[in-house]
Amino acid sequence: MLKISIVGFGRFGKTLYRLIKDDFAIMLYDTNQKVFTHTELAKNTVTAKDLSAVYKSDVVFFAVPISAFEQVINSHKKYFRDNHVLIDVLSVKQHPAKIFHKYLKDSKTQALLTHPMFGPDSSKDGFKGLPMILDKYKTNDSTYGFWKEYFESKKLRVIEMTARQHDEIAANTQGLTHFIGRLLDTYGFQSSSIDSLGTKKLLEVKDQTCNDTWQLFNDLQQYNQHTKRMHLKLGIAYDKLYNKLLPKQVSVDYITFGIQGGKGSFNEEAIRYFLKRTGPSKYKIKYLYTSGNVLRALHEGKIDRGQFAIHNSVGGIVEESIKAMAMYKFKIVEQFAIKISHALMIRSDADINEVTNIMSHPQVFAQCKKSLSEKYPNFKPVSGKGKLIDHALVAKYLSEKKLDKNIATMGSKVLAQIYDLKIIEDNLQDAKENYTSFLIVERI
Numbered sequence: 001m002l003k004i005s006i007v008g009f010g011r012f013g014k015t016l017y018r019l020i021k022d023d024f025a026i027m028l029y030d031t032n033q034k035v036f037t038h039t040e041l042a043k044n045t046v047t048a049k050d051l052s053a054v055y056k057s058d059v060v061f062f063a064v065p066i067s068a069f070e071q072v073i074n075s076h077k078k079y080f081r082d083n084h085v086l087i088d089v090l091s092v093k094q095h096p097a098k099i100f101h102k103y104l105k106d107s108k109t110q111a112l113l114t115h116p117m118f119g120p121d122s123s124k125d126g127f128k129g130l131p132m133i134l135d136k137y138k139t140n141d142s143t144y145g146f147w148k149e150y151f152e153s154k155k156l157r158v159i160e161m162t163a164r165q166h167d168e169i170a171a172n173t174q175g176l177t178h179f180i181g182r183l184l185d186t187y188g189f190q191s192s193s194i195d196s197l198g199t200k201k202l203l204e205v206k207d208q209t210c211n212d213t214w215q216l217f218n219d220l221q222q223y224n225q226h227t228k229r230m231h232l233k234l235g236i237a238y239d240k241l242y243n244k245l246l247p248k249q250v251s252v253d254y255i256t257f258g259i260q261g262g263k264g265s266f267n268e269e270a271i272r273y274f275l276k277r278t279g280p281s282k283y284k285i286k287y288l289y290t291s292g293n294v295l296r297a298l299h300e301g302k303i304d305r306g307q308f309a310i311h312n313s314v315g316g317i318v319e320e321s322i323k324a325m326a327m328y329k330f331k332i333v334e335q336f337a338i339k340i341s342h343a344l345m346i347r348s349d350a351d352i353n354e355v356t357n358i359m360s361h362p363q364v365f366a367q368c369k370k371s372l373s374e375k376y377p378n379f380k381p382v383s384g385k386g387k388l389i390d391h392a393l394v395a396k397y398l399s400e401k402k403l404d405k406n407i408a409t410m411g412s413k414v415l416a417q418i419y420d421l422k423i424i425e426d427n428l429q430d431a432k433e434n435y436t437s438f439l440i441v442e443r444i
Contacts, residue, residue, distance in 0.1 A: 001025045001044070005054045007072065008063035009035045011212070015120045016063055016089060019127055019154060021045060029054045055079035061087045066219035070099045082108035085143055089114055091174065091216070092224045093135060093163035100138060111138040112147060113163055116156075117174070121208050128155040135163050171226035176234070178217050179227075181209025239329060243443055246301035254282040258294045258303035260321070262287045262392030264415040270338050270438045271307050278334075289387040291324035298443060299328050306330070311437040312340070314430055315366030320389065321439075333440040340436045342368050342428045343413040344376070345421040347398045350405035352424055357382050359403070360391040360410040363436075368410065371428040379408065395419045 002024050006013055009030040017026065026045040028036065036047050048054050055076075064072050069090060080086070086109060088096040093113050100111040113135035123130060132151045136144045151158050161169075184206040191203055209217070221227050250256040257275075261267030268285070275283060286303055288294050294306040309318045342364055346355060357380045358365075358372070365372070365381045372381065383389055388397070391411035397403045399419035408424070409415070416423045 002059065003027065003057040005029060005048070005057035005060045006063055007054060007060060007076075008065075009039075010063065010065075011120050012089065012116075013063035014039075015118070015123055016061060016116070017045075018123075019116075023150075025057075027054060027057050051076060051079055055081070055084065058083065059085045059087060061089060063089050065215050066090050066092055066095065066223045067215065069096055070102075073099050073103050077103050080104070080107065080109045085110045085112065085139065087112045087114055087147070089116055090223075091115060091220055092170070093133070093166040094225065095223045097135070097137060097163040104138065109138075110140065110143055112144065113137045114147075115166060115170075119212065121211055126155075129157055132156040132158050133166055134158055134160050135166065136160075137163070167224045168226050171224050171230045175220055175224055175227045176230055177205060178209045178212075178220055179231070179234070181205045182217055185210045239444070246443070250302065250304055251284070254284050255280050255305065256284050256286060256303045258286040258288045258297045258306045260288065260291050260294055260308035261390050262289055262396060264395060264412060264418045265390060265392035266338070266340055266412055266436060267307060267309065267438070268392070269412060269414070270309075270336075270436075273338055274307070274334070274336060274438075274440060287392075289390040289393055291318070291321040292327070293387070295324050295328040295330065295441075298330060298441065301443075304442065305333065306441045307438055308441075309363070309436050310335070310439050312363055312367055313433065313435045315363045318363055320362075329444055330441040331444045333442055335437055335439055337435040337437040340367070340429065340434045341412075341426065342410050343416065343426040344408055344410050344424040344428055345395065345398075345413075345416050346408045346424060347401070347405050348420050348422055350408075350422070352408075354405050355379060355408045356406045358408045358410055359384055359388075359394045361389055364391060364410045367434055368428045368430060370430045375425070375428070391415070395421060 004020060004024040005027040006017055007029050009017070009028055013030070017028065020026070021042045026042070027048050028045060029048040029051070030036070033049065054060065062069065062072060069088065086100070090096050093115060097113055104111055115133040117131040117133060118127070134148060148158055184202060189202065189206055257271055259267040259271050271285060286297070288297055291308040294308050297303045298306045308321050310321050311317050344358070346352060359382050362383050372379065384394060387393055391409050392415060394403065394409040395411065395415040396419055398407065398409060398421060410428065413423055413426055415421060
């Protein structure tokens with residue numbers, strides 16, 4: 001009777017054993033001997049405690065994690081003999097082919113690549129009709145013919161293909177299925193009292209894929225070089241479908257622009273400059289205060305176009321915008337710049353001697369650093385959190401007495417007119433030619 005060893009007795013190792021246990025003399029090996037506890041073994045089966053016993057068999061199956069495969073082969077190679085047949089059962093095929101090539105170079109040891117496309121869940125009612133992928137790889141005709149006929153005799157559906165063909169197809173089938181299953185689980189997809197047949201099938205996909213270990217899922221995604229293309233394609237398909245559901249225009253009567261600043265901000269000055277130059281004639285401006293809010297609203301279909309500051313000739317990049325841009329996909333319609341000047345303002349009922357803090361956007365402080373240090377060294381520069389990072393909103397809050405009299409703000413002198421603030425000093429920017437660049441963006 002042919003002697004077979006199975007290295008690894010996890011979920012699939014047990015499934016493989018169930019498939020072949022009645023036909024061969026079986027040797028089982030696992031680094032964790034506790035896995036054999038409470039396991040009923042056939043009479044023709046023994047367990048091994050050391051590797052030398054494993055390689056007394058004629059054929060060795062490797063039912064180990066994909067990520068552990070090279071380490072296993074490397075540590076076992078000293079036991080390989082010319083008469084051995086090594087068979088991997090990994091869910092990826094180019095990776096084990098590469099490892100076998102590396103460690104069996106100039107060796108007569110045979111290697112067969114297989115992928116039993118089933119597991120303990122899908123084979124619980126038997127193996128009939130389940131797919132078994134074979135790649136002859138480094139086996140002779142006799143060995144390959146034997147195993148092909150054997151798997152067919154077990155009623156498996158044998159499919160012959162190269163390792164590359166397998167991985168290209170598997171990335172877009174098994175890899176995609178496992179990714180969708182984990183995605184549904186991460187989403188929190190659960191059964192309800194009104195589940196349709198389609199919902200129940202999705203729940204089955206989630207439950208079956210998530211019943212496998214995270215290591216298997218991670219290895220499936222990481223060790224098949226074609227899955228990265230699948231991930232990107234899936235993301236593109238999602239964006240395309242999502243965007244198709246959004247209205248082409250928020251309102252049929254006008255174009256809705258969302259801007260980074262509030263009323264009286266430099267962003268408002270910039271958008272009005274842009275609209276006067278390019279149109280459209282009918283539009284609505286939404287004051288969203290932060291770059292993140294602008295791009296989120298654009299993504300959610302709440303605005304048609306967005307605008308935010310990206311760079312200043314003195315202050316450099318607008319960090320807030322760069323961070324927000326990393327979170328979303330969008331199309332740049334135009335980049336333009338306007339000249340910026342900064343005024344220091346306080347509440348109408350406040351006195352400059354009461355001021356201890358200046359609250360404004362970090363870019364304002366970067367553009368006025370020298371002037372402030374020379375003229376107002378005792379004023380502490382602070383930036384608000386969330387929407388209050390916008391100096392126009394700070395001005396509004398000052399006028400509404402939501403901020404204390406000891407707080408001043410800096411920005412366009414237009415704010416003083418809108419919110420009844422007192423201008424202490426204008427043109428505090430360090431450079432006379434102080435320009436800020438803005439982006440007009442829309443959905444892809």
